[in-house]
Amino acid sequence: MTSSRLSTLPTPDADALAHSERLAALIRHEIAGNDGAIPFSRFMELALYAPGLGYYSAGAHKFGEAGDFVTAPEIGPIFAACVAESLAPVLQQIGAGALFFELGGGSGAFAEVALKRLLELDALPDRYLILEPSADLRERQRERLQQHLPPTLFELVEWLNGPLPDEWDGVLFANEVIDALPTPRFAIRDGEVYEEHVVVEGDRFARTLRPADAFLGNAVRHLERSLGHPFAEGYRSEVLPQLPYWIQAVSGGMRRGAMLFVDYGYPRGEYYQAERDDGTLRAYYRHRMHDDPLLWPGLQDLTASVDFTALAEAGVAAGFDFAGYCTQASFLLGNGLAGVLERIERMHDANEQQRRRAEVKKLTLPSEMGERFQAMGFAKDVEFGVAFMAGDLSFRL
Numbered sequence: 001m002t003s004s005r006l007s008t009l010p011t012p013d014a015d016a017l018a019h020s021e022r023l024a025a026l027i028r029h030e031i032a033g034n035d036g037a038i039p040f041s042r043f044m045e046l047a048l049y050a051p052g053l054g055y056y057s058a059g060a061h062k063f064g065e066a067g068d069f070v071t072a073p074e075i076g077p078i079f080a081a082c083v084a085e086s087l088a089p090v091l092q093q094i095g096a097g098a099l100f101f102e103l104g105g106g107s108g109a110f111a112e113v114a115l116k117r118l119l120e121l122d123a124l125p126d127r128y129l130i131l132e133p134s135a136d137l138r139e140r141q142r143e144r145l146q147q148h149l150p151p152t153l154f155e156l157v158e159w160l161n162g163p164l165p166d167e168w169d170g171v172l173f174a175n176e177v178i179d180a181l182p183t184p185r186f187a188i189r190d191g192e193v194y195e196e197h198v199v200v201e202g203d204r205f206a207r208t209l210r211p212a213d214a215f216l217g218n219a220v221r222h223l224e225r226s227l228g229h230p231f232a233e234g235y236r237s238e239v240l241p242q243l244p245y246w247i248q249a250v251s252g253g254m255r256r257g258a259m260l261f262v263d264y265g266y267p268r269g270e271y272y273q274a275e276r277d278d279g280t281l282r283a284y285y286r287h288r289m290h291d292d293p294l295l296w297p298g299l300q301d302l303t304a305s306v307d308f309t310a311l312a313e314a315g316v317a318a319g320f321d322f323a324g325y326c327t328q329a330s331f332l333l334g335n336g337l338a339g340v341l342e343r344i345e346r347m348h349d350a351n352e353q354q355r356r357r358a359e360v361k362k363l364t365l366p367s368e369m370g371e372r373f374q375a376m377g378f379a380k381d382v383e384f385g386v387a388f389m390a391g392d393l394s395f396r397l
Contacts (some may be wrong), residue, residue: 023053023298030217037197045182047297073110076359085336088123090258099170105130108141128297166252183238193217205294237279244314256381265306267396280305321380324388329370334390
């Protein structure tokens with residue numbers, strides 16, 4: 001990142017910088033113990049998830065205007081209500097014993113609205129489970145849900161430390177989760193596949209290349225076969241060869257049910273366009289996007305776009321039927337947004353009406369989240385119903 005772009009970022013306070021330095025020291029120690037370099041994916045894992053120090057596992061505010069980014073559930077209730085509407089038919093088909101499993105609960109805003117809407121739709125699960133790696137966020141979620149849910153709904157909520165260990169039936173939902181999976185970065189040099197590593201240069205971290213192992217090399221060659229051409233000399237990007245194993249792990253022993261993922265990304269042909277020759281990796285700090293992922297570890301979010309073709313392959317490989325793929329705007333329109341718009345127009349409170357209109361625009365306009373974010377579903381012995389009927393894009397995969 002250029003010094004001019006760096007100068008536009010707010011400077012963290014002394015406590016935040018001290019926190020970052022503790023994590024940086026841990027990373028430097030690991031680098032020293034691994035022949036002076038660690039894969040970038042390992043750096044990203046530590047930066048985001050190191051216990052007590054990583055971005056998602058420490059206590060810094062991340063969501064909303066005071067944080068580093070805003071997710072759809074934090075904008076208002078419309079997104080969660082529409083997602084609940086899409087998954088209600090699946091929960092109703094399963095009936096008694098159905099579970100709702102949310103990966104990464106954010107502030108708890110999604111669970112609050114989803115449970116209330118599922119109650120209205122007569123589709124409450126037996127339990128609402130949240131897998132949340134941050135102890136701090138768990139506590140915030142618990143406080144919010146206890147305050148805003150009636151006791152009969154709050155008692156359905158449980159927090160998990162990992163995927164469900166036993167067989168289960170229900171739905172799995174993940175909003176902006178896959179983009180935060182620690183991703184390997186690859187580069188093409190002299191026709192061979194290399195992997196980005198992180199080293200220490202003076203008092204800073206830097207990126208370098210080392211020959212890729214067979215696992216990453218095979219994943220890149222699979223991309224080339226799928227695309228129908230080799231990557232150009234010097235091309236760099238990301239790939240998640242571990243995605244099929246991650247899907248299998250989080251779905252666990254699901255016997256019957258559905259999975260729904262909402263995230264930003266592209267089908268493979270667009271993800272690996274020639275002009276996108278440095279990938280999609282980005283850092284976010286105080287609502288500012290920049291391209292130095294090694295800056296201030298633990299204080300900024302690191303993210304890479306999702307290859308939705310790879311997600312489709314992984315879901316099917318895990319034993320699910322592919323259910324559909326569309327933009328977030330189309331998904332919301334197909335799952336109750338029309339009714340929401342009608343209710344907004346009947347509102348008597350002009351200020352609330354204006355807030356809800358702005359929320360709809362943020363969620364659906366192409367210039368906002370409407371097309372950049374996409375939804376993909378998978379099913380096993382259930383039917384999604386009309387969830388993906390509006391604007392299905394599976395032909396682009």
